[in-house]
Amino acid sequence: MSKTSPNQMPGAAATQAQRRFVFVLLDQFTMLSFACAIEPLRIANRVLGRRAYSWVLAGEGGQEAVCSNGVAFRLDMGLEEVRREDTILVCGGIDVQKATTRTLVNWLRREARRGVTMGGLCTAAYSLARAGLLDGRRATIHWENQDSFLEEFEQVKLTKSVFVIDGNRMSTAGGTASIDLMLKIIASDHGEDVANLVADQLIYASIRTDQDSQRLSIPTRIGVRHPKLSMVIQIMENNIEDPISPSELAEEVGMSTRQLERLFRRYLNRSPKRYYMELRLQKARNLLMQTDMSVINVALACGFASPSHFSKCYRAHYKTTPYRERGSQGATPLAKPRLSF
Known part of the structure; x- marks a missing residue:
C-alpha cells in the first residue's frame, strides 16, 4: 500500500467534490469526541453554502451503537465495503480493547488494503494499531491510555500530540482534539479562511496544531x-x-x-x-x-x-x-x- 507524505492531507485534491466520512461507532464510544468531529463538518457546509461534506454512521451489526453516557445512535450501515474515496473515522471510548473485535479488525484491514483513508478518535488508535495499520507510523491516543498502548504496540511511534496525521492515517487524543483535526482537514480542503469561520461558529478561540501537547503543563x-x-x-x-x-x-x-x-x-x-x-x-x-x-x-x-x-x-x-x-x-x-x- 502506497504511503503519502506525513504532511500531505489525505483526500484534499478535489475541493469541489463532496467528501464523505464514515463514522464507525464502537461500543461505549465517547460522545464528546464524536460530536467534536461531526459538528465542524456540518458548520463547514453552512459556511460554504453547499453540502461539501456528508457522513454516515456505521458499526458492527448495523443497528445501533451506545456511547459511554448511555445514549444510543441509530446506524446507517454495518461494516460493509465503503467507497475508496471515503474517510473512515473509528470512534473509541471506554474499554476499547473489548470493543475492538475480530470482525472490526478484519474489516479495517480489508478497507486499508483498498487504500481507504482512516483514523482513530479518542482511544480508537488502539483499534487501528491492533489491525497493524499504524506500524511504523506516528500516532496519538488519550493520555490515560498511553502507558498500555506503549506496552502493546512498540512498532508504533506514539506521540503526546493533540492529533497526528501520517499519510492516510489519522489519530486524535480524544475530547475536543477532534475539532482541531477536522479544522485541519477543512483548511486543507477549502482554505484557512473557511476553517477559521467554522472555528468562530464553534466559539473555538485557540486552534491547536499537531505540535501541541494534549496534557496541561x-x-x-x-x-x-x-x-x-x-x-x-x-x-x-x-x-x-x-x-x-x-x-x-x-x-x-x-x-x-x-x-x-x-x-x-x-x-x-x-x-x-x-x-x-x-x-x-x-x-x-x-x-x-x-x-x-x-x-x-x-x-x-x-x-x-x-x-x-x-x-x-x-x-x-x-x-x-x-x-x-x-x-x-x-x-x-x-x-x-x-x-x-
Whole structure:
C-alpha cells in the first residue's frame, strides 16, 4: 500500500467534490469526541453554502451503537465495503480493547488494503494499531491510555500530540482534539479562511496544531510554578520502570536531598518518595485496567522488584489488591436513557 507524505492531507485534491466520512461507532464510544468531529463538518457546509461534506454512521451489526453516557445512535450501515474515496473515522471510548473485535479488525484491514483513508478518535488508535495499520507510523491516543498502548504496540511511534496525521492515517487524543483535526482537514480542503469561520461558529478561540501537547503543563497540573519542582516531576514521569533515588533527583536539579524534601513538603504536602510512588501506582492501575499484562509484569513495568511489595503498596493506596482491581473491570454500568439520532 502506497504511503503519502506525513504532511500531505489525505483526500484534499478535489475541493469541489463532496467528501464523505464514515463514522464507525464502537461500543461505549465517547460522545464528546464524536460530536467534536461531526459538528465542524456540518458548520463547514453552512459556511460554504453547499453540502461539501456528508457522513454516515456505521458499526458492527448495523443497528445501533451506545456511547459511554448511555445514549444510543441509530446506524446507517454495518461494516460493509465503503467507497475508496471515503474517510473512515473509528470512534473509541471506554474499554476499547473489548470493543475492538475480530470482525472490526478484519474489516479495517480489508478497507486499508483498498487504500481507504482512516483514523482513530479518542482511544480508537488502539483499534487501528491492533489491525497493524499504524506500524511504523506516528500516532496519538488519550493520555490515560498511553502507558498500555506503549506496552502493546512498540512498532508504533506514539506521540503526546493533540492529533497526528501520517499519510492516510489519522489519530486524535480524544475530547475536543477532534475539532482541531477536522479544522485541519477543512483548511486543507477549502482554505484557512473557511476553517477559521467554522472555528468562530464553534466559539473555538485557540486552534491547536499537531505540535501541541494534549496534557496541561506540569506547573498547571500541580498548580505550582516552580521550575526545579517541575523538572524533578518530569524526570520522575520519564523514569517509572527504573525509579531514581531522591539523592539522584536532587543532584540532577542542583540541590541537596534535604532541600528537595522541603520543596515537596511545601508545595505538594508529601515527600518526593511518596509522590514518586503515587505516579508509579497510577501507571500500574492504568496497565491493570487496560491491558492483559500479568500482575507480575505490571509490577516490573512500574519499578517494583517483587509482586508482594507491589501488592502491599497498591492495597495501601487504592484499598484493594491488583487482582481485585482487574476483576472489577467487568462491572456493569447503570442503565441510562436511550435516544435515537
